[in-house]
Amino acid sequence: MKAVVFHQHGGPEVLRYEDVADPKPGRGEVVIEVKATSINHIDIFLRRGMPGVKVPLPKIAGSDAAGVTREIGPDVADLAAGQRVVINPGISCGRCEFCSAGYGSQCVSYTMVGEHSDGAYAQLLKVPAHIVVPLPDSFPFEEAAAASLVFLTAWSMMISKGNIRPGEDVLILGAGAGVGTAAIQLAKMAGCRVFATASSDEKLERARQLGADVLINYKNEEFDKKIRELTNKRGVDVVVDYIGADTWVRSLRSARRGGRVLTCGATTGFAPQTDLRQIFFRQVQVIGSTMGSHREYMDVMKCVFRGQLKPVIDRVLPLAEAAKGHELIENRSVFGKIVLIP
Numbered sequence: 001m002k003a004v005v006f007h008q009h010g011g012p013e014v015l016r017y018e019d020v021a022d023p024k025p026g027r028g029e030v031v032i033e034v035k036a037t038s039i040n041h042i043d044i045f046l047r048r049g050m051p052g053v054k055v056p057l058p059k060i061a062g063s064d065a066a067g068v069t070r071e072i073g074p075d076v077a078d079l080a081a082g083q084r085v086v087i088n089p090g091i092s093c094g095r096c097e098f099c100s101a102g103y104g105s106q107c108v109s110y111t112m113v114g115e116h117s118d119g120a121y122a123q124l125l126k127v128p129a130h131i132v133v134p135l136p137d138s139f140p141f142e143e144a145a146a147a148s149l150v151f152l153t154a155w156s157m158m159i160s161k162g163n164i165r166p167g168e169d170v171l172i173l174g175a176g177a178g179v180g181t182a183a184i185q186l187a188k189m190a191g192c193r194v195f196a197t198a199s200s201d202e203k204l205e206r207a208r209q210l211g212a213d214v215l216i217n218y219k220n221e222e223f224d225k226k227i228r229e230l231t232n233k234r235g236v237d238v239v240v241d242y243i244g245a246d247t248w249v250r251s252l253r254s255a256r257r258g259g260r261v262l263t264c265g266a267t268t269g270f271a272p273q274t275d276l277r278q279i280f281f282r283q284v285q286v287i288g289s290t291m292g293s294h295r296e297y298m299d300v301m302k303c304v305f306r307g308q309l310k311p312v313i314d315r316v317l318p319l320a321e322a323a324k325g326h327e328l329i330e331n332r333s334v335f336g337k338i339v340l341i342p
């Protein structure tokens, strides 16, 4: 099969489109013919290499996929070859203390598709059968592959852990990222007022079309000051921050007394300075989240399949142009997701 492989860590140029051996399904596994995959930040981190994380090379990245089942391994009960499917991009064991309690994303052996095994930047993808979910007949592969990771991330963080409620003010930082476009829609669905930040007026206009109520261009103004001004010094009920080092201090300042700051990533760096007084004196709750359980995946995808939540696709590229896609995301010149078609 054809796949996008990297043999060493580095910039987008290390991604090579080449021939590799077809995967074979083992016990409890399924091989899917990938019709669409999409780029996530984890793919970029894996490509660059992360301190303290050993990535087996050569490597095929990619966590999101939708396609058609090609080959079913032994001991898989309810799947047949030729079915339209989408995958939950997270794999949990189903047996540990945390899985047993229903918190699959806290699994002691939690891993992403494409993290320790080969991923979806390929014509064929091998995954455990328990993460494979049937895709409704008329639902486009591109949208399914663009939705899974970002909507699962936003749903678990905001609905389950962040407990956003009607009438609350929610600040979403970096509205143009995949998770940002999902977070805006979820907050609107929950009946919140949405404050969105982005680096350009063009992206803010797109955010407005998704439902954002108040727009802040963070290149022109300091967003925490703007939030205090707009809310009569009160601050917002909830801040959604996956930017990390560049925004953390201002995120804490933007939350109201007793507000919540939700974090599910740190694309600009993971060791920001924290003034602890902003947390204890103002009684702000910091809530961490990563991915979500299979229950949450089924819940959010139900809304996606019904059209209540719609993945935002910036563009669709052939898989062979994965490097270009990485470059566009690293330059922040996209709004929403980049989908790759093998």
Ligand SMILES: [Zn+2]
Residues within 6 Å of the ligand: 092, 093, 094, 095, 096, 097, 098, 099, 100, 106, 107, 108, 109
């Ligand atoms: Zn587990």
